[in-house]
Amino acid sequence: MKLELVAKTLKELGHPTRLAVYHAVVRAGRQGVAVGSLQQKLNVPGSTLSHHLSGLLSVGLISQRREGRTLFCVADDERFNAMVSFLQNECCADEEPNQ
Amino acid sequence: MKLELVAKTLKELGHPTRLAVYHAVVRAGRQGVAVGSLQQKLNVPGSTLSHHLSGLLSVGLISQRREGRTLFCVADDERFNAMVSFLQNECCADEEPNQ
DNA sequence: AATATATTTCTGGTAACATCGAAATATTAT
DNA sequence: ATAATATTTCGATGTTACCAGAAATATATT
Numbered sequence: 001m002k003l004e005l006v007a008k009t010l011k012e013l014g015h016p017t018r019l020a021v022y023h024a025v026v027r028a029g030r031q032g033v034a035v036g037s038l039q040q041k042l043n044v045p046g047s048t049l050s051h052h053l054s055g056l057l058s059v060g061l062i063s064q065r066r067e068g069r070t071l072f073c074v075a076d077d078e079r080f081n082a083m084v085s086f087l088q089n090e091c092c093a094d095e096e097p098n099q
Numbered sequence: 100m101k102l103e104l105v106a107k108t109l110k111e112l113g114h115p116t117r118l119a120v121y122h123a124v125v126r127a128g129r130q131g132v133a134v135g136s137l138q139q140k141l142n143v144p145g146s147t148l149s150h151h152l153s154g155l156l157s158v159g160l161i162s163q164r165r166e167g168r169t170l171f172c173v174a175d176d177e178r179f180n181a182m183v184s185f186l187q188n189e190c191c192a193d194e195e196p197n198q
Numbered sequence: 199a200a201t202a203t204a205t206t207t208c209t210g211g212t213a214a215c216a217t218c219g220a221a222a223t224a225t226t227a228t
Numbered sequence: 229a230t231a232a233t234a235t236t237t238c239g240a241t242g243t244t245a246c247c248a249g250a251a252a253t254a255t256a257t258t
Binding site: 116144145146147150151165168 | 217224
């Protein structure tokens with residue numbers, strides 16, 4: 001994963017509302033959670049929520065699946081794990097003296 | 100670690116230049132790296148770099164130590180690990196069906 | 199077709215952030 | 229004290245993010 005993309009991904013998580021949204025989506029598991037439910041649960045206006053969701057979608061942290069009138073949001077573990085791996089492998093290097 | 104602070108921390112890492120700075124600081128190990136070295140290595144004007152460093156400092160991702168005229172930047176593993184733990188425990192929940 | 203529900207796009211105002219040169223501060227050496 | 233080096237603060241400017249109401253779109257039901 002390239003640094004630029006990692007930074008983008010971190011930035012998306014780096015907003016309290018979006019982090020809370022992502023948190024809720026992750027906790028909803030494979031089935032996901034409806035946008036409307038998020039709206040209620042987090043008490044955020046629809047337009048604002050939609051804006052934040054598109055941010056999370058844009059970096060692939062979540063994806064969506066429609067069922068009738070309701071859109072479900074599901075977390076994409078792979079993207080998340082790739083980001084954490086970057087942080088731990090590329091960033092949070094070992095304690096060995098660098099020589 | 101509280102969600103608000105985690106978000107702040109992620110936001111600081113969520114900028115390409117700051118992520119690159121943090122990356123370089125981490126790789127420098129315990130000894131750290133001088134601000135001037137970062138400036139050269141990353142080819143960023145001093146004032147801009149200083150601005151970004153203060154962001155990383157503000158959330159405790161790095162700290163500084165002076166030696167004569169030069170300031171060394173060192174990564175603070177603890178803060179970083181706390182953030183990753185939050186993401187993995189609070190966020191990136193298990194795959195067990197939530198019931 | 200008309201209505202109801204779910205979600206997004208539009209719009210515009212405000213706040214926050216990024217950038218960088220110039221001036222200021224801190225430290226050391228002479 | 230003066231000068232040299234290292235880093236930060238100031239100031240000005242442009243860019244991007246955030247917010248939320250209103251209007252628009254998409255889907256389903258009757």
